Amino acid sequence: MDTWIIKKSDIAKVLNMQLCIDAVETSFRLYGQKKVLMPVKGYLYFESYNGDMRSMSAYIPDFSIAGTKASTVHPDNPARQMPTLTATILLIDPANGIPLAIMDGTYITSMRTGAAGGVAVKYLANEHIETAGFIGAGAQARSLLDAMFVVRPRIRKIKVYDIRENRARTFEEYCRKNYGAEVELEANISDAVRNCQIVNTSTASRQPLFDPAVVSPGTHINAIGADAEGKQELSSSILKKSVLVIDDWAEASHTGEINVPVHMGELTRNDIQAELGEIVTGQKEGRQSESDITVFDSAGLAFQDIVTAWRVYNMLIDNDDFKAQLLKINLAE
Ligand SMILES: NC(=O)c1ccc[n+]([C@@H]2O[C@H](COP(=O)([O-])OP(=O)(O)OC[C@H]3O[C@@H](n4cnc5c(N)ncnc54)[C@H](O)[C@@H]3O)[C@@H](O)[C@H]2O)c1
Structure with a gap:
């Protein structure tokens, strides 16, 4: 006992x-x-x-x-x-x-959250990744960074934006110390997203963080921060134009990145390409072309x-x- x-x-x-x-x-x-x-x-x-x-x-x-x-x-x-x-x-x-x-x-939690982002990148992102952007530089961002370097070890440059500059600086220090990568601290969100092949969002935001126009074709976005009703980091328009992969319909439509647009009637189940498990098992395909924008909505699962x-x-x-x-x-x- x-x-x-x-x-x-x-x-x-x-x-x-x-x-x-x-x-x-x-x-x-x-x-x-x-x-x-x-x-x-x-x-x-x-x-x-x-x-x-x-x-x-x-x-x-x-x-x-x-x-x-x-x-x-x-x-x-x-x-x-x-x-x-x-x-x-x-x-x-x-x-x-x-x-x-x-x-x-x-x-x-932070290890498995980063790891889920890593699994999503492994299956959905393009192979050749030079630059990864981070919006929010807290606990989840650090583990996402670790996961990015496991699945795409040839990343050269990290861009980061956090509303609290001291957090962005701590993240920069962690990144330089552990990976020796070039780190750019950005003055605004758009610059942290522009010209990245991967973008990780991990904030507690309740409104879209950036204009879809700043996302380059071919980008993979890990939308991690929304994990409760009303939280949202991406606009409906970017979700609708992307290959949208969620972790689980019941959870994501209730509390994940898609929860707000689903409740507003701006997004339906037909807009979802797959659940990540369906891609890992080969039941469904993710990215169709190098220029697709892919999004992984992680509500976080038990x-x-x-x-x-x-x-x-x-x-x-x-x-x-x-x-x-x-x-x-x-x-x-
Ligand atoms: N999907 C999942 O599985 C999962 C797992 C754990 C946490 N989360 C969620 O991820 C989010 C982040 O968690 P954390 O533990 O990293 O928190 P944290 O507080 O350590 O980090 C969040 C960072 O985001 C910054 N931030 C807040 N609003 C911002 C904005 N508008 N623009 C830029 N930066 C902003 C904060 O200053 C902070 O540094 C939370 O909403 C949490 O609930 C999701």
Whole structure:
């Protein structure tokens, strides 16, 4: 009846971006094969605190694992030196319901979010990428950057814009230190999008961030920031003219990038090319030509968290040294 307590520092011993991309790609493949059970996310809004809490559960019979993540998003937190997003993951043995592990979910969330962007780029972006743009330079942007360099290692230049200049500077420092890439801090969003072959948006915006005219033909856009009702980073017109790939219709139409245009009646299911799992499994095609603009709408799904957490759990438990350093408690004591 022991439950392992797994902290961020334990997770960081075994989880790198390449492994996380593999785990997230596997999770999308299983979902595309209809081998995942996942109810829609539940949202609780803390209106007077400008925050919310989501409960996200998934069961993966092939791995005999289930779990749930409680995740909070408070966009005003950085001003109080706290992260916007915090999360905790509970892994459950589906055979008997026993809690196997309580894990930090904040680090896994940002890793799997970046990794989902990486999987989308792997399948949807053009092969030759020189310049990647980032709108928003927070926690998700950093993991997206790591994922971009795993799947497109020949990126030469990074452009970044954040409304808080200090965040853009921290991102620049991280990028130079880890990748030695040329980094341009832009004075406005349009310059961060122009002449990029990949654009990553990861802000808590509630209105389109840029004019579609600044997007070059052939660009792939990872729209990551919209993950709750009313959030939006891209205009309907760019969604309509792009090859639009979502992570899941039920989630994305409710809370992802497409949620606002779907509710306004500006976009319908017919405008969606595919879910990412359908592309990973080869059931549907993504990009048709080099000049297509492709968009991946990531609402963020529980199976990404649970498959990643399950990989991490196994890597720690299977290694005697790592296992010896973990805490364990009997919650029923
Ligand atoms: N799709 C997913 O799976 C997923 C997962 C995690 C987080 N998210 C969402 O992604 C967003 C970012 O999360 P985070 O953890 O990186 O937050 P963060 O606060 O660490 O970073 C967000 C950054 O965006 C900047 N920003 C805000 N509005 C902007 C604007 N209009 N233009 C340019 N920059 C702007 C902020 O200054 C901040 O630096 C949130 O909305 C969060 O809910 C989505």
